[in-house]
Amino acid sequence: MVVSLKDVAERAGVSAKTVSNVVNGYRHVTPATRRRVQQAIDELGYRPNLTARHLRAGRTGIIALALPELNNPYFAELAEEVIDYAAGLGCTVLLDPTHGRRDQEVLFVRGVRAGLIDGLILSPIELENEDLAERGSEAPLVLLGEREYDAPYDHIAIDNVAAARTATRHLLELGRRRIAFLGARHGRTRQPAHLRLRGWREELAAAGAAAGDDLVATTDGYTRADGARAMARLLDSGAAPDAVFCYNDLVAIGAMRTLGERGLRVPEDVAVVGFDDIEDGRYCAAALTTIAPHKRAIARAAVDALLARLDPARTPPPDSPRRIRPGFALVPRESTLGRP
Amino acid sequence: MVVSLKDVAERAGVSAKTVSNVVNGYRHVTPATRRRVQQAIDELGYRPNLTARHLRAGRTGIIALALPELNNPYFAELAEEVIDYAAGLGCTVLLDPTHGRRDQEVLFVRGVRAGLIDGLILSPIELENEDLAERGSEAPLVLLGEREYDAPYDHIAIDNVAAARTATRHLLELGRRRIAFLGARHGRTRQPAHLRLRGWREELAAAGAAAGDDLVATTDGYTRADGARAMARLLDSGAAPDAVFCYNDLVAIGAMRTLGERGLRVPEDVAVVGFDDIEDGRYCAAALTTIAPHKRAIARAAVDALLARLDPARTPPPDSPRRIRPGFALVPRESTLGRP
DNA sequence: CTGAAAGCGCTTACAG
DNA sequence: CTGAAAGCGCTTACAG
Numbered sequence: 001m002v003v004s005l006k007d008v009a010e011r012a013g014v015s016a017k018t019v020s021n022v023v024n025g026y027r028h029v030t031p032a033t034r035r036r037v038q039q040a041i042d043e044l045g046y047r048p049n050l051t052a053r054h055l056r057a058g059r060t061g062i063i064a065l066a067l068p069e070l071n072n073p074y075f076a077e078l079a080e081e082v083i084d085y086a087a088g089l090g091c092t093v094l095l096d097p098t099h100g101r102r103d104q105e106v107l108f109v110r111g112v113r114a115g116l117i118d119g120l121i122l123s124p125i126e127l128e129n130e131d132l133a134e135r136g137s138e139a140p141l142v143l144l145g146e147r148e149y150d151a152p153y154d155h156i157a158i159d160n161v162a163a164a165r166t167a168t169r170h171l172l173e174l175g176r177r178r179i180a181f182l183g184a185r186h187g188r189t190r191q192p193a194h195l196r197l198r199g200w201r202e203e204l205a206a207a208g209a210a211a212g213d214d215l216v217a218t219t220d221g222y223t224r225a226d227g228a229r230a231m232a233r234l235l236d237s238g239a240a241p242d243a244v245f246c247y248n249d250l251v252a253i254g255a256m257r258t259l260g261e262r263g264l265r266v267p268e269d270v271a272v273v274g275f276d277d278i279e280d281g282r283y284c285a286a287a288l289t290t291i292a293p294h295k296r297a298i299a300r301a302a303v304d305a306l307l308a309r310l311d312p313a314r315t316p317p318p319d320s321p322r323r324i325r326p327g328f329a330l331v332p333r334e335s336t337l338g339r340p
Numbered sequence: 341m342v343v344s345l346k347d348v349a350e351r352a353g354v355s356a357k358t359v360s361n362v363v364n365g366y367r368h369v370t371p372a373t374r375r376r377v378q379q380a381i382d383e384l385g386y387r388p389n390l391t392a393r394h395l396r397a398g399r400t401g402i403i404a405l406a407l408p409e410l411n412n413p414y415f416a417e418l419a420e421e422v423i424d425y426a427a428g429l430g431c432t433v434l435l436d437p438t439h440g441r442r443d444q445e446v447l448f449v450r451g452v453r454a455g456l457i458d459g460l461i462l463s464p465i466e467l468e469n470e471d472l473a474e475r476g477s478e479a480p481l482v483l484l485g486e487r488e489y490d491a492p493y494d495h496i497a498i499d500n501v502a503a504a505r506t507a508t509r510h511l512l513e514l515g516r517r518r519i520a521f522l523g524a525r526h527g528r529t530r531q532p533a534h535l536r537l538r539g540w541r542e543e544l545a546a547a548g549a550a551a552g553d554d555l556v557a558t559t560d561g562y563t564r565a566d567g568a569r570a571m572a573r574l575l576d577s578g579a580a581p582d583a584v585f586c587y588n589d590l591v592a593i594g595a596m597r598t599l600g601e602r603g604l605r606v607p608e609d610v611a612v613v614g615f616d617d618i619e620d621g622r623y624c625a626a627a628l629t630t631i632a633p634h635k636r637a638i639a640r641a642a643v644d645a646l647l648a649r650l651d652p653a654r655t656p657p658p659d660s661p662r663r664i665r666p667g668f669a670l671v672p673r674e675s676t677l678g679r680p
Numbered sequence: 681c682t683g684a685a686a687g688c689g690c691t692t693a694c695a696g
Numbered sequence: 697c698t699g700a701a702a703g704c705g706c707t708t709a710c711a712g
Binding site for chain 4: 002004005006016017020024048049050051052053054055056057
Binding site: 355358369398455 | 704
């Protein structure tokens with residue numbers, strides 16, 4: 001039913017090797033032979049079977065990118081960068097949503113997809129240190145994002161503490177004094193928001209400003225709905241913030257929606273800063289001030305790190321796993337500066 | 341370097357077949373043998389090679405989903421539905437951004453990924469009829485979205501004309517009379533927005549309302565930026581609309597941003613309706629009224645249609661390709677109704 | 681410049 | 697209940 005190399009070879013009256021040579025653009029083939037083979041290929045509509053190639057080659061050129069969800073625009077934007085960059089390097093990316101669930105994350109660490117992918121880029125939410133320790137000698141793994149682990153894997157992440165301090169400082173410099181943090185995770189010690197929360201705390205401490213627990217609002221996740229609810233709770237609690245620094249832009253957008261519903265003005269009554277610089281934020285009624293991680297640099301660093309481990313010949317990997325810190329920038333917009 | 345079935349067999353002192361039986365949960369294996377094999381598997385950290393399995397099986401269980409881009413939340417939401425539903429059916433989805441470029445779309449139609457994927461779901465933007473006519477007998481193909489073709493493939497799409505009429509009628513019923521259309525494509529006869537534009541025109545004609553070209557604003561693409569620019573041009577042109585029906589939510593969000601900058605109120609001065617029901621729209625300052633295609637139904641219909649063609653035994657495909665029309669709903673919100 | 685053979689890692693008949 | 701053989705479709709040495 002499906003046309004194979006052998007079929008083409010028969011039709012062209014040559015061996016399989018010769019067809020393979022033509023298909024792969026091998027130089028030393030007589031023009032006449034090449035023409036005959038090419039004609040057979042066209043007539044039969046032959047397409048080389050990638051799975052067979054991959055098995056033969058011992059590698060597939062496919063890398064998996066496992067991240068919480070595509071619905072979060074940050075991950076969608078990052079994924080697109082990874083896919084495009086990898087494509088330019090001849091690699092295919094298999095996107096695998098984990099829904100931020102530990103069992104899913106563990107599956108990837110353990111090596112589902114073995115033999116199908118050459119390596120894995122994972123952006124974990126719930127994964128624990130012990131999950132990484134148990135890992136056998138599977139395909140190369142590169143970690144992405146705020147969570148920190150002791151395991152010996154390349155880890156790509158911006159300096160989250162510094163970024164959070166920058167965001168908080170921006171609000172302090174604008175004269176805000178009751179700056180809340182939106183998006184700590186409910187009842188967890190090693191929470192994903194750990195570093196950003198710490199940066200917020202450190203900067204406030206340095207400025208001698210309030211950083212009490214009454215100004216920290218927890219969320220179940222990091223969606224707009226979570227942000228809206230957390231903001232409502234914070235306002236109801238009587239904490240009376242004059243600014244909020246949010247775990248990410250989605251939470252910030254949810255928070256701004258609540259502020260609007262309550263008749264509070266952004267930034268006059270409450271200034272808002274997000275994190276991620278997703279495109280949505282730029283089109284809010286008050287364009288969102290945010291921390292912009294250099295997504296392209298992150299994507300490239302992740303792919304480069306993985307490929308380096310895949311092909312020692314091309315880029316010999318250093319002896320020890322590396323921490324790579326792409327840059328970030330504060331992008332001040334209307335949600336803190338007001339309309340020009 | 342990588343552990344194979346044979347290695348496990350040697351260590352356990354059995355044949356490859358027996359290991360295969362254990363791995364695949366074949367019933368008739370002595371408990372003792374099973375235990376011995378399992379131990380060898382654990383000790384060696386064996387993981388079956390999926391590529392080898394796929395080659396042997398003649399199918400991979402992988403389907404490609406080729407769509408314009410992940411950055412458009414509509415596609416991100418749809419992709420997530422497809423991935424989750426397919427996963428539940430034991431299928432892996434390979435996401436392939438086409439950037440809405442014809443050459444990319446043609447590649448997929450022609451069968452890049454042959455042997456790697458069992459079938460393809462494609463949401464085309466620029467693809468032409470002739471591109472489909474030339475297609476050989478490749479893997480099954482299912483089409484998705486507003487574009488219409490003469491080729492004999494399953495096509496999943498809501499009734500775009502009816503949906504556009506519903507949206508336009510909603511605005512008419514609210515007493516609006518100068519209803520603009522935002523998002524026709526620049527200088528193209530067979531434009532992607534064809535059906536929605538037609539629905540808008542038909543409904544206005546039926547109501548005897550204005551539907552002149554001065555009320556149609558073209559865009560280069562369907563992004564927020566496109567919407568913002570088109571809205572600005574429309575206002576500058578002096579068309580003075582009291583409502584806009586936008587090709588999609590992104591364009592609508594961009595339009596609302598421009599309206600805000602110009603000091604125009606939504607919906608008092610200009611009512612806005614979008615299309616897609618992406619989550620962003622619900623969190624705008626004026627929550628966006630929109631057409632909500634039933635994304636889950638679309639995703640499932642696409643996967644079901646493809647799987648039916650893949651496995652005639654399970655669901656015999658009908659003789660002729662089918663048009664499947666999932667449902668949609670108008671979701672009225674603040675951008676037309678105002679705040680409650 | 682082209683061919684015949686071997687083998688990537690698995691599973692499916694076929695025996696026993 | 698388990699084994700030995702064949703083969704999925706390709707490419708890589710090895711010959712000629």
